[in-house]
Amino acid sequence: MDRLPGRRTGFVKVAQAHDEEVLHKIRQGLVYTETEASFQAPQRRPDLVFEYNHTPPAQAERRRELLVAALGSVGERTVLLPPFHAGFGSNVHIGDDFFGNVNLTFVDDVDIRIGDGVMIAPSVTLTTTGHPxxxxxxxxxxxxxxxxxxxxxxxxxxxxxxxxxxxxxYGSVIGAGSVVSRDIPPMVVAVGVPCRVVRPITDDDLTTRTAEAG
Structure with missing residues (x-):
């Protein structure tokens, strides 16, 4: 028989209050530590990511099952070429008709939300986290x-x-090798370090092959 139910309940309430306080800090973009955020460890899905990356190409259905289990949400007709990497996996949300090429890295300590019809080339990093x-x-x-x-x-x-x-x-193009440190508006071509808008996307682009600035 548990002779200390009240004390145990008290410990749980204190832990829950601590977790909520840390989550509030994270949502506000404030600095937090590894120890403070350790309660989030069960949300990490490294084994599923590992298995996905080592599943043969012919096993398309199994890959799909693993991707749905590893990520927060996955749309229809999604292609993500292995290997990919994710800090959590559970904070990544991908829409329909997505194509992600090899070596896509998600540093998803908080949400990464990707819409429909997005294309991502090889060796791209999406990082939600920085350091002081x-x-x-x-x-x-x-x-x-x-x-x-x-x-x-x-x-x-x-x-x-x-x-x-x-x-x-919506619809914007980010040139190869760019470092995107600020918001990019819809329907533009943006390139550089740091990434800057170089021109709008217009109907003239319907008859051209490249996205280079004129």
Whole structure:
């Protein structure tokens, strides 16, 4: 018989209050530590990601099952070429008709939301998390996290890095090698380090092959 039910209940309530306090800090984009966030460990899905990455191409149905289990949500007709990498997996949400090429990395300490018809080239990193500049604030892996949103019909080129808190607008193209540190509006071509808008996408692009600036 449990002789200390009241004490046990008290411990649970204290733990829940602590967890809610840390989640509030994370949602506000404030610095939090590895120890503070350790209660989130069960949401990580490394074994499922590992199995997906090692499932033969011929086993398409099994790959689909693993991807649905590993990620927060997955749309229809989704292609994600292995290997891919995810800190959690459970915080990644992908829409319909998605294509992700090899070595796509999700640093998904908070949500990464990807719309419909998005195409992502090889070796792209989507990171919701950064670290303070001063080393004393990086003790115990101090970090901050902000969600990433990629709207419908976006195309992201090879070796792009998308940083915390960024939203990329509908239909936009991000040139290869860019570092996206701020929001990108809809229907533009943006390139560079840091990534900047170079021109709008117009009907003239219906008759051209490339997305290069004129």
């Amino acid at each position: 500049v001063h080393p004393s604030r990086r003790t115990d892996f101090g970090r901050f996290s902000e969600p990433i949103v990629i709207e419908d019909k976006v195309w992201i080129g090879s070796n792009v890095v998308v940083l915390p808190g960024v939203r990329i607008g």
